[in-house]
Amino acid sequence: MTLPESHQIFACASGCLRGVVLTAAEMGLMDRFSSIELKERDLVQTDNEQLLIQGVTDILQNLPQLPRAVLLFPACVHHFLGCDLRYVYKTLRERFPQVDFAECFMDPIRQTKSLTPEERLRRAISRLLPPQAKTPRTANIIGSNLKTDPQSDFARLLQQGGWLLRDMTRYSAYDDFLQMGGSCLNLYTNPFSLPAVRELKKRLGQDFLYLPQVWRAADIETALQALLSRLDFTETQREASRLDIRLWQKRAEQALQAARAVVGTRPVALDLTFTFRPLNLARLLVEQGFHVTRLYSDAFLPEEEADFLWLQQHAGAIELFATKNPDMRILPRKADGRTLALGQKAAYFCSTPYFVNYVEGSGSWGFAAVTELARLMAEACHHPQDIRAAVSPKAWGGPSIL
Incomplete structure (x- = not known):
């Protein structure tokens, strides 16, 4: 749902649909969610490639306007049925050339042997980014479910150094998301983003850096120093950043002491x-x-x-x-x-x-x-x-x- 101007379509049984339906309803975004429900008879009596193709076609033709992107989620059962998903996506792209299709999957049965659904989703979304010329001093935050707090340490360091941080969760226009393909550096705090950033480095030449969601001072400082080593700061800027980091650490320590007194x-x-x-x-x-x-x-x-x-x-x-x-x-x-x-x-x-x-x-x-x-x-x-x-x-x- 964080991808702007997109529509999600889940194709699975009703039991699997329950959680995602409730999530869409909780977010107030049911208008951006559709489903193709599989019945037991579909396992033996239905051409499931055509069920997907016709189901998606019917959904898109009945929307008020076509979305810029569709996130299609087949399920575990499509593996069992040997469904030809390459044919499905090829046909859909021919029918709707103005729509970008992200090849997602809701198949948690494979998450111990292959990519998890969360990893696969982030990689599928990243594949929508087209090759383009790089814009100096631009960085992406990749794979986060939540909007990045502008007061986060790495966001403040980037801003102070004149870097632009692009965050898909803050965009309302699909074209803004596409511009992320022109950034120089991908940052990620969500560990499920690793397959996406690895592929972006290979496909678009974007370097990446993991900023783990750590809490201890020594671990935070290690991550911030790794970020500083990737940024084209002057020595004066680097020293100012080090002073800021020490100040932020002191404030955090004081806040913890105050909380300890209350707790x-x-x-x-x-x-x-x-x-x-x-x-x-x-x-x-x-x-x-x-x-x-x-x-x-x-x-x-x-x-x-x-x-x-x-x-x-x-x-x-x-x-x-x-x-x-x-x-x-x-x-x-x-x-x-x-x-x-x-x-x-x-x-x-x-x-x-x-x-x-x-x-x-x-x-x-x-x-x-x-x-x-x-x-x-x-x-x-x-x-x-x-x-x-x-x-x-x-x-x-x-x-x-x-």
């Missing part, structure tokens, strides 16, 4: 939806004297191994829960009534009204993110919220609207 000995729980680097955040909180008691995550990135081992040694009492474990449905959803949760899943499983309602860092990064998080942690302790209202749109008893 006190409250148990703290956090989950995998809050940040891509939950172990790094947990380590920061433990180092700052917070009482972290629970982590809700199904897996960790390999780059978090050092943080995992550190927590194992210095905070081994932290409980680790896999949110996908079926037992989570019946385990008691009660914790210390004062628990401060970071993320909706942690708040839900701990049944606590004290939580920070973040997803994927809320678009912020670096010391700016740490400073804002500290403020929100203190605020959450004073202002309880209704967790049911926060998660009801999809996760808590939401009725099917198919």
